[in-house]
Amino acid sequence: MSQLFLIVSIGISLLIFLCLYRAVFGPTVFDRIIGAGFVGTKTAILICLIGFIYGRIDMFVDLALAYSILNFIGTIIVSKFFVQKGAR
Amino acid sequence: MVIAIITGFFLAAGFFFFLSGTVGFLRFPDLYSRMHATGKGDTLGLLLCVAGLALYNIVVDCTWLGLVQSVKIASIAVFWFVASPTATHALLRSAFESGVRPWTKDGRRLMEKGGNKTE
Numbered sequence: 001m002s003q004l005f006l007i008v009s010i011g012i013s014l015l016i017f018l019c020l021y022r023a024v025f026g027p028t029v030f031d032r033i034i035g036a037g038f039v040g041t042k043t044a045i046l047i048c049l050i051g052f053i054y055g056r057i058d059m060f061v062d063l064a065l066a067y068s069i070l071n072f073i074g075t076i077i078v079s080k081f082f083v084q085k086g087a088r
Numbered sequence: 089m090v091i092a093i094i095t096g097f098f099l100a101a102g103f104f105f106f107l108s109g110t111v112g113f114l115r116f117p118d119l120y121s122r123m124h125a126t127g128k129g130d131t132l133g134l135l136l137c138v139a140g141l142a143l144y145n146i147v148v149d150c151t152w153l154g155l156v157q158s159v160k161i162a163s164i165a166v167f168w169f170v171a172s173p174t175a176t177h178a179l180l181r182s183a184f185e186s187g188v189r190p191w192t193k194d195g196r197r198l199m200e201k202g203g204n205k206t207e
Contacts, residue, residue: 012103018114042106079181
């Protein structure tokens, strides 16, 4: 059962690297923000899977919950920050 | 053995939605369609993965503490179902107010008023 978690973790890590392409070379700054948010969502799942692999899910689930909350707050703050005043 | 199959199905379905969201994120032509792909694939992929993990935890560790941990794992999905559309909407609104134009196939402007006055 641990091997299944390991395989899914490796697959999600590969998807994170694919998303980093758009997060680095995105045409606008909003593409980079979406890329960072998408990487953060997959990282929350990755932390849960690592907790099951190590057998310490009681510790890692709190980390995943805090990470998803920080990801949401970061996206909201950055989207408020990058509105150019006077464009509308 | 049954729980391994069920968890594997949920994780594979969640991985499929993450994969389709990533492909859409890399290949769609403009910001709004990319945001559409990630906003949907993100939420459903996380829901399916988290459902599989919570189910596996409550079956393997069938105590009160295991139940509490499963509820904690499921609360990630509940929180993210509120947070992800909110974050996507706030980001889309700030992009629209910053003047990012929607993509059309023939290059014509989709709307004349609102959004972008400064070309």
